[in-house]
Amino acid sequence: MPRFALQVEYDGAPFHGWQRQNDLPSVQGAIEHALGKVEKGVHKIAAAGRTDKGVHGIAQVAHCDMVRDWTPFRLSEAINYHLKPNPVSITACAQVPDTFHARFSAQERRYLFRILPRRAPVTHSRGFVWQVKQQLDLDAMREGASHLLGKHDFTTFRSTICQSLSPVKALDVLDIFEVETMHGTEVHFDVRARSFLHNQVRSFIGTLERVGSGSLQPIDVKTALEARDRQACGPVSPPHGLYLAGVTYETSPFDGSVVVG
Template sequence: MPRYALLIEYHGGPFSGWQRQAGGQLSVQGVIEAAFTKIGPDAPTIAAAGRTDAGVHAAGQVAHADLSRDWDPFKLAGALNFHLRPHPVSILAAARVEEDFHARFSAVERQYLFRLLCRRAPATHDRGLVWQVPHQLDVAAMAEGAQHLIGLHDFTTFRATQCQAKSPVKSIDSISVTSHPVPAGMEVQFRLRARSFLHNQVRSIVGTLERVGAGAWSPDQVKTALEARDRSACGPVCPPEGLYLTRAVYPSDPFGG
């Protein structure tokens, strides 16, 4: 059975998350698998690079599926997009891949973006796409606090209590914190890179760093929280609407980029 990789973009707002739910809630995986049933006899179960939570978006999710017939990748993407309407999901590209390619297990890095809008006026064009706070933030202090999280650590403090990972030990390759002017305010962007992340790890980190930027925490308190290895030492977990899975990296790019 030929295997195909899909590069996927979606707005997470209407969905219960990536993963298909037993209770029938709307999921990204579910609507893509339903689209496959409209274009042929296949009803494949697709696997993704990251199982994003409810409300989390993707600009570069990768999934794979095994099909019973050969497809021209361009036509496959077009056919799926036709049947995905009106859901806010788009197949950006499709590619034939080797049988041993796995969207989740072959990935060597995942990259996330978190967008935080700092302004009093409500978001309009980006409503549902950013986390908004009414106060300004100290970007330099947040960047200083983030440095304590780079490298290999026990991230018990920064993972959800229901996280199913076998170990809380993870290695974060980089965290950047940058500011970008917007009308009547500022957008702060957090970009994180790691081989893999724990459940709610990114949102826990960003929520904690926001407290640093607001002056409620010092940058060194991030290190104290990390070393506590205690979920109760974490700052607030920020909402999902500012989070994007932007890229999954593989030893060889399946889409030729």
């Protein structure tokens, strides 16, 4: 059975997360339903990351196994046709070896978080950016973020329902920078690691936003991390500012070269 890698873009607002759920809309469920229209039968796909309810995807990666030997272009066109009217799109498709696995072959996940510090209500970007009313001190947030880089026990920044066997993860990148948009200056967070705990990124952002607003000091991030106590975490940021922005593999499935599984 030929295997295909899919790059997926989606608006997370109408869905109860990526993962298939009984009687609740999910991104995975929408794609599997579309695949059932393309080729009759039950389809199960695997993805690089299971985003929560309301979290968006820019370049999620999933894989599926098909019976027919589709060309990637025809397969992506067929899936997109049957995905309508869901806000989900297959933006790239490539045939890959059966050793490729969207989740287990991934070497890095990249998340983007968008904050818009603005008093006037958000209109055009509503549901796609976290609006805060006060300006943020980026230097303070960067200093606080520096304490999170590297390998740590991130118990403070993991959800109480996290199913990961260990709270120890290695955070590779947490960059904070400003981006000019037509709606105002946004603060963007580029967060990268091989894998993440449940709610880890949103817990980082919620805590760092408190640093940027002056409610916490940068050293408080280090204190919270070392506490290894969920109660020491700042508020968890809302999901609608968060995007799964990309997944890195040893060789990209979508550049025309052979993928190493």
